[in-house]
Amino acid sequence: MLDTHCHLNDAQFDNDIEVVVSNFLRAGGDKAICVAWDVASSKKAEQISNKYAQVYYSVGVHPDEVAGFNANELENLIKAAQSKQSKLVAIGEIGLDYFHNKENKAEQRVAFIKQIELANKYHLPIIIHCREAYGDTLEVLKQFAPFKYGAVMHCYSGSLEYANELLRLGVKISFTGTVTYKNAVNVKEVAKNIPLDSFFLETDCPYLAPVPHRGERNELAFVYNVAECVAELRNMAVSDLIAATDSNAQKFFHLA
Numbered sequence: 231m232l233d234t235h236c237h238l239n240d241a242q243f244d245n246d247i248e249v250v251v252s253n254f255l256r257a258g259g260d261k262a263i264c265v266a267w268d269v270a271s272s273k274k275a276e277q278i279s280n281k282y283a284q285v286y287y288s289v290g291v292h293p294d295e296v297a298g299f300n301a302n303e304l305e306n307l308i309k310a311a312q313s314k315q316s317k318l319v320a321i322g323e324i325g326l327d328y329f330h331n332k333e334n335k336a337e338q339r340v341a342f343i344k345q346i347e348l349a350n351k352y353h354l355p356i357i358i359h360c361r362e363a364y365g366d367t368l369e370v371l372k373q374f375a376p377f378k379y380g381a382v383m384h385c386y387s388g389s390l391e392y393a394n395e396l397l398r399l400g401v402k403i404s405f406t407g408t409v410t411y412k413n414a415v416n417v418k419e420v421a422k423n424i425p426l427d428s429f430f431l432e433t434d435c436p437y438l439a440p441v442p443h444r445g446e447r448n449e450l451a452f453v454y455n456v457a458e459c460v461a462e463l464r465n466m467a468v469s470d471l472i473a474a475t476d477s478n479a480q481k482f483f484h485l486a
């Protein structure tokens with residue numbers, strides 16, 4: 231069982247990361263991708279991937295962190311990683327977020343585009359973050375589609391129409407614990423209807439713990455609760471759902 235998007239590099243895991251990883255293994259987990267949001271968290275993600283056989287990682291600058299964005303610094307991290315046996319598997323999370331900041335839309339866009347270009351240059355897939363910026367995100371994605379090295383919209387929370395638009399552009403979808411929330415009518419509809427080969431599962435921990443853990447610190451093992459919910463929506467066995475989404479993610483991120 232894979233968790234395709236977690237933040238083991240978040241300070242909330244500093245004291246018990248060993249326990250969190252072993253809980254995951256005990257729950258049937260085998261691989262997780264530790265996703266970055268800035269340069270420091272990119273470096274920390276790499277260190278964690280060196281320590282734990284199950285952990286892969288991404289580098290990237292989140293739209294909330296684009297002040298002082300330095301593409302060269304990021305490119306150097308990618309080059310260094312690719313010059314050795316690293317477990318770098320993606321650029322992310324990158325994108326647009328107008329919920330937290332509407333004042334720097336132009337800067338966010340520049341950083342987003344520059345990072346898509348880096349992903350193309352270094353043959354890596356991108357992990358997209360989009361919050362209250364659906365129109366502009368789509369416009370940028372249209373410029374770069376189809377994504378030869380892959381693109382995934384993480385923590386999907388849009389409509390079914392928007393999801394279908396993304397799928398037409400070759401962008402995959404990924405679900406977090408939000409799909410388990412009672413009032414998440416749209417997300418549930420998407421999880422029920424999109425093709426089985428078009429999506430992955432993730433926790434986005436320490437955030438967005440799924441039911442029945444809602445309100446707690448989220449952790450890798452809880453990806454099982456996301457799987458259970460999506461399997462129920464699609465009226466299929468959890469084990470079959472996990473086998474399918476794992477195989478999707480495995481191929482997408484080229485996990486060894």
Ligand SMILES: [Zn+2]
Pocket residue numbers: 235237265323434
């Ligand atoms: Zn995240």
